[in-house]
Structures are given as structure tokens and as C-alpha cells.
Amino acid sequence: MDTLVSDLQAHLAEVSITGKELDKQLLRKFDRQVTESITEPVRDTLIQQLAEVLPNLEQDPAPVTNLIELLVSPNTYTFTRVLEIKPVVDFEAGLSTPSSPINLVTLSLLSKAQDSKGDVGIVASRPPVVAALIKLWLSTPDTAVASSAHRLLVNLLTADLQGQGSPSEIYTQSLLWRRVFRDKDAYGSIYRICSLSTAGQEGQLSKRDKTVAQARLLDLVVKIDCHFIRESQIPEVENHYGVKEGGLLDFATSRMVEYEDDVLMHMTLIDFFAELLKPDHSLVKTTRALSDPSYALHTLQFLEQRGLHSRTISYFMEPAKHNSSDLTHLYGRSANYVANYASFYPSHFLNSPCVLLKTLARLGEVFHAMSSGRWAQGKTPKHDLHVLASLPRLALLPGRTFISPIFFLPTKPANEDVLQTLATIFHGPASQQSSDTLISSNDDALEHSAARALYYLYLEDNPDMWHNVVKTADTIALKKEALAAIALIKAVITADWSALPSAPDPANPTLPTESKLAEKCQSPQGLPLTGILAICAEPTLSTVVPYLLRPAQTFSNLVGGGKGDVESAAFRVARNKYDAILALKSRLEEVAQETEELKPMVTAIEKRLASGIMGGNDAVGSAVGTLEL
Numbered sequence: 001m002d003t004l005v006s007d008l009q010a011h012l013a014e015v016s017i018t019g020k021e022l023d024k025q026l027l028r029k030f031d032r033q034v035t036e037s038i039t040e041p042v043r044d045t046l047i048q049q050l051a052e053v054l055p056n057l058e059q060d061p062a063p064v065t066n067l068i069e070l071l072v073s074p075n076t077y078t079f080t081r082v083l084e085i086k087p088v089v090d091f092e093a094g095l096s097t098p099s100s101p102i103n104l105v106t107l108s109l110l111s112k113a114q115d116s117k118g119d120v121g122i123v124a125s126r127p128p129v130v131a132a133l134i135k136l137w138l139s140t141p142d143t144a145v146a147s148s149a150h151r152l153l154v155n156l157l158t159a160d161l162q163g164q165g166s167p168s169e170i171y172t173q174s175l176l177w178r179r180v181f182r183d184k185d186a187y188g189s190i191y192r193i194c195s196l197s198t199a200g201q202e203g204q205l206s207k208r209d210k211t212v213a214q215a216r217l218l219d220l221v222v223k224i225d226c227h228f229i230r231e232s233q234i235p236e237v238e239n240h241y242g243v244k245e246g247g248l249l250d251f252a253t254s255r256m257v258e259y260e261d262d263v264l265m266h267m268t269l270i271d272f273f274a275e276l277l278k279p280d281h282s283l284v285k286t287t288r289a290l291s292d293p294s295y296a297l298h299t300l301q302f303l304e305q306r307g308l309h310s311r312t313i314s315y316f317m318e319p320a321k322h323n324s325s326d327l328t329h330l331y332g333r334s335a336n337y338v339a340n341y342a343s344f345y346p347s348h349f350l351n352s353p354c355v356l357l358k359t360l361a362r363l364g365e366v367f368h369a370m371s372s373g374r375w376a377q378g379k380t381p382k383h384d385l386h387v388l389a390s391l392p393r394l395a396l397l398p399g400r401t402f403i404s405p406i407f408f409l410p411t412k413p414a415n416e417d418v419l420q421t422l423a424t425i426f427h428g429p430a431s432q433q434s435s436d437t438l439i440s441s442n443d444d445a446l447e448h449s450a451a452r453a454l455y456y457l458y459l460e461d462n463p464d465m466w467h468n469v470v471k472t473a474d475t476i477a478l479k480k481e482a483l484a485a486i487a488l489i490k491a492v493i494t495a496d497w498s499a500l501p502s503a504p505d506p507a508n509p510t511l512p513t514e515s516k517l518a519e520k521c522q523s524p525q526g527l528p529l530t531g532i533l534a535i536c537a538e539p540t541l542s543t544v545v546p547y548l549l550r551p552a553q554t555f556s557n558l559v560g561g562g563k564g565d566v567e568s569a570a571f572r573v574a575r576n577k578y579d580a581i582l583a584l585k586s587r588l589e590e591v592a593q594e595t596e597e598l599k600p601m602v603t604a605i606e607k608r609l610a611s612g613i614m615g616g617n618d619a620v621g622s623a624v625g626t627l628e629l
Contacts (some may be wrong), residue, residue: 002280004030004034005038005042009025009045009046010213011023012025012049012052015219016049016052016053016056019056022053022059022064024063029608030067031598032073035067035071035073036074040076040361041076041229042401043071044081046071046460047071048085050064050071051068051085052087054102060101061101061427063102064101065105066101066355069104069108072108075115076118077112078115079112079113079116082109082253083113089106089109090127091106091132091558092126094130095107095129095135095136096135100140100144103140103142103145103148103149104148106606107145107152108148108154108213109150110129110133111155113156114152114155114159115159116159116161117160117162119391120159120160120175121160121175121176123156123176124160124565125175127186129184130176130179130183131185131189133152133153134180134189136149137149137150137216137220138193138213139205146390149445151217154283157177157180157224158224158284160174160176161174161287168512177228181228181233182234184236188237188550189232190217190248191238191240191241192204193210194214194217194251194256195255196258197241204600208383211257211265214257214265214268215268216258217252218268218272219254219272221252221272222275223281223282223283224282224283224284225249225281225282226284228248229248230247232245233247233565238251241255242255253272253273253302253303253308254308259490263325266330267330267333270312270315270330270333270336271333273303273308273309273339274336274337276303277337277340277341277345278340300341300348301332301497309628313341313355315327315331315333315334316331316334316335316359316362316383316387317338317355317358317359317362317572319331319353319362321605325597326617331383332383332586335383335384335386335387336383338390339387339390342359342387342390342391342400343390346392346394346443346518347443349392354622356395358548359395360400360405362384363387363388364402364403364404364405364408366381367409368404368408372410372422375410376413376414378417380415380418385418385420385421385612387422389420389421389425391452392447392450393425393428393429393454394446394447394450394508396450397450397454397457397510398457398510399417399509399510400510406422406425406454406458407458408421411462411465411468411472414468414471414472414475414478414481416481416483417484419472419481419484419485419488420487420488422488423491423492424491425451425454426455426458426488426491426495427451427492428447428451428495429447429448429451439501445498446498446508446511448496448497448498449497449498449501449511451497451498451509452495452497452498452500452527453511455534456517456527457520459521460521462518463539467543469485469488469489469544470485470544470547472484472485473485473486473573473577474547474553476553476554479569479572483573483576486577486580489548490579492531492534493532493574493583493584493587494532494583495530495531496530497530499514500512500514501513502512502514502515502566514526514527521543530587530591532584532587532588532590532591533591534587536598545584548580548581548584548614549581549605549608551611552570553570553573553579553613571613574615579614581605581608581609582609585602585605585606585609588601588602
């Protein structure tokens with residue numbers, strides 16, 4: 001390796017003095033392994049030589065810039081050492097050149113500042129560098145350069161918020177935030193580059209390139225959302241581009257994009273709105289969004305006040321009012337927005353009767369129009385099923401003016417998306433881990449109660465449900481459907497349901513009482529309270545449990561089929577079935593201690609688990625199942 005280093009040093013010295021053409025093969029020999037093993041003095045010497053060669057290079061600079069990036073990549077190479085490079089790194093020139101390799105190496109050198117708030121402050125103290133970084137990020141035609149500039153800007157801004165104190169105190173101490181959002185030139189350049197009002201002017205981007213810049217701005221805004229984004233910073237700049245109140249968020253959402261004439265930007269805008277609805281969308285951890293749930297509600301209020309919420313959901317709820325060619329691109333994105341809205345703001349959704357009823361009506365219309373043949377062929381309305389699975393379960397309970405859309409979903413013919421949707425609904429809400437949830441513990445309990453009610457009501461309406469599900473789970477020729485069927489079984493096994501109220505709940509009129517549900521399901525003795533007890537009762541006791549205890553199916557004709565082949569359909573289905581049996585054993589052990597008659601079942605399950613993932617070959621049901629479509 002010493003010889004290689006000596007050869008390179010000698011070659012670089014010759015190139016610097018004589019202008020000799022670079023030996024690209026020699027430079028390429030310096031891979032990551034080599035550059036990580038050299039001594040620090042040698043590293044510094046090589047970087048100095050490369051820095052001297054680069055400004056006068058008349059050929060492709062990529063071999064030089066790539067090697068510089070490798071040499072500075074170790075974490076031990078700090079921003080202080082970058083500043084000591086001779087000749088001094090001209091960050092502004094490196095960011096302003098049209099050469100992508102030089103852009104990338106300059107960004108790589110600047111990225112060393114993101115490890116220290118003090119180093120970020122040094123970058124912030126150089127206004128031309130910050131302005132050049134913003135311009136490069138928004139204007140470069142090279143997507144790799146734009147992505148690198150985006151990451152650097154996000155990382156620098158995030159690092160700038162390190163420190164102690166209240167959010168307002170931290171922001172006051174954050175020099176880069178103040179440089180970007182309180183410096184008229186830097187802040188104004190964002191509006192100037194992204195505004196279509198300046199398209200075609202001298203020195204400005206074309207309309208097409210401006211829409212690319214707009215998409216990049218939206219991508220950044222959602223990641224660094226905070227009061228700097230939402231509140232006015234420099235009214236003179238904002239007013240010039242039509243923003244009368246608010247700040248960059250108002251410009252980006254309401255003033256910047258001409259969505260009527262640009263369906264691609266309209267798609268991007270709706271995706272942005274859907275992401276903005278997520279309470280934890282911002283990477284800026286000191287923002288109030290993580291400590292104050294009401295901050296997330298401000299997002300929805302912002303979208304409502306500007307008419308963006310109603311406009312966006314209309315493409316899903318009222319498609320007949322829109323151009324059919326636009327719907328091809330916007331319907332699914334609107335559905336995703338509705339799904340996020342209903343999922344993250346369930347109380348608001350439930351207390352918006354017009355939106356609630358239109359959503360249910362739309363879903364019912366779509367599912368009712370589906371034929372058995374379309375379900376069997378897998379031509380499913382995925383966007384609509386996504387919305388259905390995201391709705392508060394209280395919204396799906398029958399008792400409104402029309403049939404709940406869940407009752408239009410069939411378990412025969414087998415359909416992967418339908419089975420996954422039913423699994424999500426019947427299991428109940430996932431446990432809330434985040435402190436910024438907008439769902440109260442009382443709402444969570446109601447959702448668990450509603451999930452249980454929906455399960456029994458659906459089963460009453462579809463008495464062959466478990467027969468169909470088990471048949472699908474045993475049909476490994478339809479791998480995706482079989483896996484979804486097993487997931488549904490496991491979802492019910494692990495469901496943590498809650499009992500229904502003993503008396504009607506005026507606040508939730510569609511939520512039945514415990515006795516009313518038992519009456520509707522023709523179960524005078526009452527209904528099991530948990531998923532595991534439901535599995536241990538009919539009709540699942542004589543369908544699902546025997547299926548789980550049977551050996552797994554095999555299908556030797558499948559490519560790579562056979563026992564133990566982790567890539568085979570048979571083994572994957574068997575493995576998921578085994579996981580469901582493990583879940584059954586775990587939940588059953590919790591209740592078997594209090595219920596003596598369940599202990600023999602635990603013993604049978606332990607025996608099945610002891611036989612391994614595939615189980616024995618001699619049990620009933622070892623032949624390949626076929627599905628009757």
C-alpha cells in the first residue's frame with residue numbers, strides 16, 4: 001500500500017506542475033478499504049494535493065472528487081480539518097459551478113459541519129455559502145446533487161437545534177435557522193426561485209424547472225415544519241408573492257402551485273398534504289408537535305381554513321364532480337389523504353357528519369359494484385380498502401341510513417386485500433406508543449369495543465367466514481391469499497377487545513350494548529370478550545383450531561418447493577401458520593390458568609409445535625388444497 005500511496009503522490013505532483021493528464025486507473029485503486037487504512041498525515045497530504053490539482057483540471061473531475069469524498073468520509077475527519085485544507089475550500093464556488101462532481105464533493109465537505117452546532121454556526125456566518133446552497137438545492141438539474149443538498153440542509157438545520165432550554169430559546173440560538181428564514185436575501189431566494197410569477201425572466205428557471213423546485217421545497221417543508229415555516233418571517237418578501245398572513249407554509253400550499261393546469265404538481269401537493277397530517281411528520285424534534293397534540297390539530301385547521309382540506313377530499317368522496325382524466329392520477333392520492341385524516345384525527349372525522357356519511361356512501365358504492373369475478377381476479381379497489389381500514393371502527397358500526405361498507409366485503413372468493421382489511425379492522429387499534437397521539441385512552445377503549453362488535457356482526461352476516469378463511473389458508477397454490485388468511489386468524493387470536501357498555505351510550509348511538517349485540521348474534525348466553533376466547537368458541541373451535549393443529553401443506557410442484565426451503569411458497573405459508581400457532585399458545589396460556597377445560601388444548605398445541613414448522617405427514621389434510629372460485 002505504501003508503494004501505491006507514493007505512486008499517487010508523485011503522479012499528483014507531476015499533474016500539478018506540468019498539467020499532465022490524470023491517471024484515472026491509479027486513482028480508482030484507492031477504494032474505501034485503502035483510504036480507511038492510511039495514516040492521518042498521509043490523508044492530509046493527499047487531500048492537499050488533490051485540492052491543488054482540482055481548480056486547474058481540464059478533464060472530468062469525478063476521479064479526483066470521488067477520491068476526496070472517500071478520504072474525508074471517516075467520522076474522525078472533522079469540519080475543523082476541512083477548514084484547514086490548503087488552498088482554502090471555496091464553498092460558494094463549489095456550490096455554484098455547473099459541474100456535478102464538484103457540487104457533490106463540496107456538499108460532502110460541508111456535511112462535516114452537521115456534527116456540531118458550533119460548526120453549523122460557522123456555515124451560517126457565511127451568507128454567500130448559505131445562499132449558494134439554497135440555490136443549488138432548488139435549481140440544479142442533477143437529481144443526485146439535489147438529493148445531497150436536501151439531506152445536508154435538513155441535517156444542518158436539525159443539528160442547529162441542539163441545546164438546552166425552551167423551543168423559543170433554542171430557536172433564538174440557532175444561527176442557521178435565522179440565516180435561512182430571517183435573512184432577506186436567503187429567504188427571498190426561496191420564493192423567487194419557486195414562484196411561477198418570475199418564470200422566463202432573465203436569470204430565472206423555466207416553468208418546468210420551477211415546478212421541480214416547488215416539489216423540492218414541499219419535500220423540505222414537511223420535514224422541518226415548525227413555527228419558522230408557519231409564521232411570518234419577513235412580511236415584505238411574503239407580501240410580494242401573495243402571502244398576506246402566515247409564512248412559507250402558506251406560500252407553498254396556497255400560492256406557489258398552479259394545480260389546475262399541472263396534474264403532476266397537483267399529485268405532489270396532495271401527497272404533501274397527506275404527509276403533513278401525520279403528527280410526527282417533522283424531523284425537528286424541538287417543535288411543539290411532539291409535546292403538544294393540539295399543535296397537530298393546527299395543521300388540520302390550517303388546511304380547512306384555506307379550503308385545501310375540502311378540495312382534497314372531494315376527489316375521493318365526490319369523483320363525479322371532477323374530470324375523469326384527472327381522477328386517474330388524483331383519486332388514489334385523495335384516498336390516502338382521507339385515510340390519514342380519519343386515522344390521525346378520528347374524533348374530528350366522527351364529528352364531521354357530512355364527511356363521514358359521504359365517505360361511507362362512497363365506500364359502499366364501490367364495494368357494492370364489485371362482482372365476484374373481479375374479487376377473484378384480484379382487481380380490487382385498493383385505495384378504497386385502505387380508506388376503510390383507516391376509518392374509526394365506530395364509523396363502521398351499522399345503524400346509519402345505509403349498510404355499513406364492511407358487510408360488502410366477501411371472504412369467498414379469496415382476495416388478499418379484503419382479508420388484510422378485515423384483519424386490521426377486527427384486531428382493533430394498534431397500541432399507542434407515541435406521546436403525541438391524538439387518540440385519548442377513552443377513544444382507544446371504544447375502538448376496541450367497536451372492533452369486537454364488528455367481528456361478531458360480520459360473522460353473523462357471513463356464517464361461512466371461517467370455513468372460507470381456513471380453506472384459503474390451506475391453499476398454498478394461492479400463496480398471497482393463504483398468507484392473508486393466516487394473518488386474519490392471527491389478528492383475531494391476538495385481538496385485545498373491550499366489553500360493550502351495559503346501557504346505551506348517547507355520545508355513540510351506533511355502539512350497541514352488550515345485551516343488544518348478543519341478541520343480534522343469537523347468543524343469549526353472551527359472547528366471548530376477547531379474541532382468544534372467540535377462537536376457543538364455535539364456530540372457530542371446530543374450524544380454525546383443527547386447521548392450526550394439522551401439519552402444514554406441501555406442494556412439491558412449486559419451484560423450489562419442499563420442506564425446509566425458505567423460498568418456497570409451502571414453507572413460507574407453513575412458517576406463518578406456525579407463528580399463528582405460537583400466538584395461540586401464548587394467549588391461551590394466559591386464560592388457561594383460570595379455565596380448566598382449556599388445558600387439554602394447550603397440551604395439543606404444544607405437541608403440534610414440537611413437531612416443527614411443517615409438522616408430520618400422516619395427518620388428515622396433507623394433500624394440496626384447492627380453492628373453489
